[in-house]
Amino acid sequence: MRKYLPRGIVFLYLLVILLGPLVMMIYRTFEDLGAAWGAITEHNTLLAFKLTLIVAAISVPVNTVFGIVFALLIVRGNVPGKGLLNAFVDLPLALSPVVVGLSIVMLYGTDGWFHWLPDHGVQVLFSWPAIVIATLFVSLPFVAREVVPTLREIGDEQEQAAHTLGASGWQTFWRVTLPSIRWAVIYGVVLTTARCLGEFGAVAIVSGNIDGKTQTATLRVEDAYQFAYGNYAPAYGISLVLAVMAIIVLFTMMLVKPREEAT
Amino acid sequence: MSISVQNISKQFGDFVALDDVSLEVPTGSLVALLGPSGSGKSTLLRIIAGLEQGDTGTISIADEDVTATAPQKRGIGFVFQHYAAFKHMTVHDNIAFGLTIRRRPRAEIRERVAQLLELVQLEGLAKRYPSQLSGGQRQRMGLARALAVDPKVLLLDEPFGALDARVRKELRVWLRRLHDETHTTTVIVTHDQEEAMEVAETVAVMNHGRIEQVADPIELYERPANEFVMGFVGAVNRLGDAFVRPHDLEVTLEPNGSTKEAMIVRLVNLGFDVRLELVRDDGEQLAAQMTREQAESLELGPGQIVYVRPTRQTTFAP
Amino acid sequence: MALPIAALAWRSTQKGGANFWDVISSPEAVAALKLTLAMAALAALTNAVLGTVTAWVLVRDDFRGKSILNAVIDLPFALPTIVAGLVLLALYGIKTPLKVDAGGVHFKADITFTRWAIFMALLFVTLPFVIRTVQPVLHELDREMEEAAASLGAGSFTTFRRIVLPNILPGILSGLTMAFARACGEVGSVVLITGNLPFKTEVASVFVLQRSASDPIGAAAVSVVLLTISFAVLLVIGGLRRWATRHERA
Numbered sequence: 001m002r003k004y005l006p007r008g009i010v011f012l013y014l015l016v017i018l019l020g021p022l023v024m025m026i027y028r029t030f031e032d033l034g035a036a037w038g039a040i041t042e043h044n045t046l047l048a049f050k051l052t053l054i055v056a057a058i059s060v061p062v063n064t065v066f067g068i069v070f071a072l073l074i075v076r077g078n079v080p081g082k083g084l085l086n087a088f089v090d091l092p093l094a095l096s097p098v099v100v101g102l103s104i105v106m107l108y109g110t111d112g113w114f115h116w117l118p119d120h121g122v123q124v125l126f127s128w129p130a131i132v133i134a135t136l137f138v139s140l141p142f143v144a145r146e147v148v149p150t151l152r153e154i155g156d157e158q159e160q161a162a163h164t165l166g167a168s169g170w171q172t173f174w175r176v177t178l179p180s181i182r183w184a185v186i187y188g189v190v191l192t193t194a195r196c197l198g199e200f201g202a203v204a205i206v207s208g209n210i211d212g213k214t215q216t217a218t219l220r221v222e223d224a225y226q227f228a229y230g231n232y233a234p235a236y237g238i239s240l241v242l243a244v245m246a247i248i249v250l251f252t253m254m255l256v257k258p259r260e261e262a263t
Numbered sequence: 264m265s266i267s268v269q270n271i272s273k274q275f276g277d278f279v280a281l282d283d284v285s286l287e288v289p290t291g292s293l294v295a296l297l298g299p300s301g302s303g304k305s306t307l308l309r310i311i312a313g314l315e316q317g318d319t320g321t322i323s324i325a326d327e328d329v330t331a332t333a334p335q336k337r338g339i340g341f342v343f344q345h346y347a348a349f350k351h352m353t354v355h356d357n358i359a360f361g362l363t364i365r366r367r368p369r370a371e372i373r374e375r376v377a378q379l380l381e382l383v384q385l386e387g388l389a390k391r392y393p394s395q396l397s398g399g400q401r402q403r404m405g406l407a408r409a410l411a412v413d414p415k416v417l418l419l420d421e422p423f424g425a426l427d428a429r430v431r432k433e434l435r436v437w438l439r440r441l442h443d444e445t446h447t448t449t450v451i452v453t454h455d456q457e458e459a460m461e462v463a464e465t466v467a468v469m470n471h472g473r474i475e476q477v478a479d480p481i482e483l484y485e486r487p488a489n490e491f492v493m494g495f496v497g498a499v500n501r502l503g504d505a506f507v508r509p510h511d512l513e514v515t516l517e518p519n520g521s522t523k524e525a526m527i528v529r530l531v532n533l534g535f536d537v538r539l540e541l542v543r544d545d546g547e548q549l550a551a552q553m554t555r556e557q558a559e560s561l562e563l564g565p566g567q568i569v570y571v572r573p574t575r576q577t578t579f580a581p
Numbered sequence: 582m583a584l585p586i587a588a589l590a591w592r593s594t595q596k597g598g599a600n601f602w603d604v605i606s607s608p609e610a611v612a613a614l615k616l617t618l619a620m621a622a623l624a625a626l627t628n629a630v631l632g633t634v635t636a637w638v639l640v641r642d643d644f645r646g647k648s649i650l651n652a653v654i655d656l657p658f659a660l661p662t663i664v665a666g667l668v669l670l671a672l673y674g675i676k677t678p679l680k681v682d683a684g685g686v687h688f689k690a691d692i693t694f695t696r697w698a699i700f701m702a703l704l705f706v707t708l709p710f711v712i713r714t715v716q717p718v719l720h721e722l723d724r725e726m727e728e729a730a731a732s733l734g735a736g737s738f739t740t741f742r743r744i745v746l747p748n749i750l751p752g753i754l755s756g757l758t759m760a761f762a763r764a765c766g767e768v769g770s771v772v773l774i775t776g777n778l779p780f781k782t783e784v785a786s787v788f789v790l791q792r793s794a795s796d797p798i799g800a801a802a803v804s805v806v807l808l809t810i811s812f813a814v815l816l817v818i819g820g821l822r823r824w825a826t827r828h829e830r831a
Contacts, residue, residue, distance in 0.1 A: 007642055010635045017704055025671035087815055094811040096766025098789040099804045198661030200769035205793040218663045225773050239664040246659040254652040314728050334731045341732035347725035351747045361733035412733060
């Protein structure tokens with residue numbers, strides 16, 4: 001009996017908080033599949049998905065590169081202020097997305113420091129660049145945080161060996177360092193992607209939420225709910241698409257994690 | 264507080280760890296379970312402790328059947344190879360643990376811990392953390408901790424295995440002296456035959472989950488029960504059906520009746536003794552051992568042809 | 582590149598210096614902040630306890646489907662927060678199937694517009710934190726210490742209390758603080774399900790969101806409070822890391 005008690009508690013908890021609601025949402029979507037499908041295939045929804053994917057397509061590679069660079073600096077670098085860099089990388093995780101969004105407004109808004117940009121034809125706020133900046137900021141930490149402990153654990157002996165054999169810095173990086181952190185990077189990329197797809201708060205503030213133009217998928221869901229008039233199937237439907245994406249991400253995480261932990 | 268092991272068997276999947284093992288450990292004795300890795304000695308010790316369960320058989324401690332009793336209630340003291348120190352507690356709290364959870368009064372605990380610190384020669388280190396101690400010190404702490412609750416029996420699982428050679432030797436001597444003082448029934452598991460012979464009065468040699476022989480060290484050396492025991496307990500040469508100890512291989516410069524020819528490949532200086540590594544022309548390798556004096560008087564050197572003959576040999580019935 | 586944003590934006594929120602205090606101490610802002618902190622703490626603590634149990638089950642127990650369970654736990658990390666809100670709404674919203682209306686018992690598991698909604702949403706998004714910080718620590722724990730405790734007479738509860746808990750405590754605490762920080766800043770999952778009623782179910786992040794266009798300075802003021810909480814949390818986590826390794830560096 002005692003053996004099953006903890007297990008039972010865990011199952012019950014996860015059922016109540018996680019699995020029960022998820023199943024219910026899937027059920028409700030299929031209850032009114034027509035409305036749900038209509039909402040998903042609506043023109044503006046498709047545009048919203050497109051925007052989300054474009055933003056992710058920009059943010060993920062950029063943050064991957066920066067993540068690896070930051071990680072190398074933190075673990076191997078000889079720069080002063082390394083601790084600060086480490087804290088900075090962790091910052092977006094502790095920060096509320098609305099704070100991020102508001103900061104961007106403060107910078108690029110009409111009273112902001114960069115308020116002169118629109119006059120020169122560069123529209124940041126209420127346009128896609130703001131969304132990209134916001135997404136970049138909130139998804140910054142993931143690759144770095146995965147790579148740092150792996151780099152630490154591996155140590156730099158392999159790189160030293162490569163140097164004694166005559167490899168240049170770039171060659172060493174490409175042929176020795178990068179392969180050794182491969183799985184950590186992949187795992188970090190997966191987490192970054194999930195974060196990009198799911199961002200809401202910061203984007204809600206900086207985008208202006210204009211359907212068809214600056215509305216991301218997550219904003220679209222909110223929209224669908226606010227104008228639901230009692231039938232939430234459309235909102236659930238779009239959510240389900242996002243949820244499916246999330247589950248694919250989850251699945252990938254599940255596959256990659258053991259390899260990441262093995263290195 | 265005797266220990267009685269009756270017909271214990273244990274299997275891990277397809278692997279037979281113990282095969283119908285029985286052993287008696289008399290009160291106050293120090294018995295060693297000696298054997299190579301995989302012989303089942305650690306498993307047997309852990310079953311005696313209650314940390315594992317045998318598939319069949321019984322364990323009795325002090326004439327009480329404890330087979331179904333939890334380790335907490337068996338009144339044992341267990342010492343682990345890798346110390347199992349409570350790394351978040353000081354040395355004092357580590358040793359005091361058994362008494363603390365039995366809610367003994369603080370003054371009593373303090374006194375007892377002080378006594379034990381003196382016994383294991385760790386006075387002054389009470390407030391340190393295990394990470395600040397050397398391996399040998401940590402193990403002595405482990406022993407003190409096990410002794411703190413006055414166990415009926417003391418069980419040591421390769422206690423010196425993680426320490427370097429010199430510390431090992433020191434602690435062996437020390438353990439023997441401790442036993443002579445406390446007379447706690449003790450079982451020690453080791454793969455080091457020198458350790459077993461030095462420390463224990465009785466040695467149980469194990470192999471492949473079975474006990475091959477239980478005897479005192481001299482008996483094991485002089486009258487081994489089989490080939491395995493003989494080979495495990497000391498170096499041995501094989502000449503046909505006969506087994507000859509290196510000390511019992513006589514080396515002469517001239518052939519003499521039943522002697523066999525061999526060439527010295529190498530002389531190994533073992534301090535007081537010298538070991539001769541010999542090879543016969545059929546490729547068979549032999550080892551002889553004699554004092555340096557003897558080797559010098561015969562003026563032996565590498566490459567030399569000599570003649571060997573066993574002065575004593577053992578054969579085993581098929 | 583993100584560096585300028587963080588630094589400059591932070592400074593720029595101090596533009597309305599005098600206004601700052603007025604906004605902060607306005608009843609609505611205070612209510613929102615108090616609610617946020619209280620709910621975040623409650624959710625974080627609940628998940629600390631349940632998370633530790635879950636980590637224990639995942640590391641020490643074995644049953645079919647354990648690996649699936651392990652993966653499912655990461656769902657709140659992977660799921661967009663707004664979807665999380667809707668997911669909870671499906672089961673615990675106005676149209677919830679969980680209702681009893683018979684024999685004098687009227688019960689409906691509808692939490693919209695209530696504080697329960699905030700609590701559940703925060704539980705959802707902070708679910709993985711403590712589990713994921715405790716798991717590796719538990720995994721690394723020297724099982725022999727527990728065996729030693731048993732050989733010395735300690736029962737399972739005593740062993741847990743005196744041996745396991747002290748060693749996993751740093752893990753629990755760092756997961757707890759991260760969960761708290763996350764919960765304070767959470768916006769997507771609460772914005773739909775709570776109705777954002779001022780003084781009742783409006784959390785600080787929603788306060789900021791709604792005023793970001795109309796009253797940016799006011800929003801900024803509350804943002805700074807949230808920012809300070811974030812920094813404080815980071816400091817605590819850094820401190821915890823050093824405290825946790827004190828035994829090794831001693």
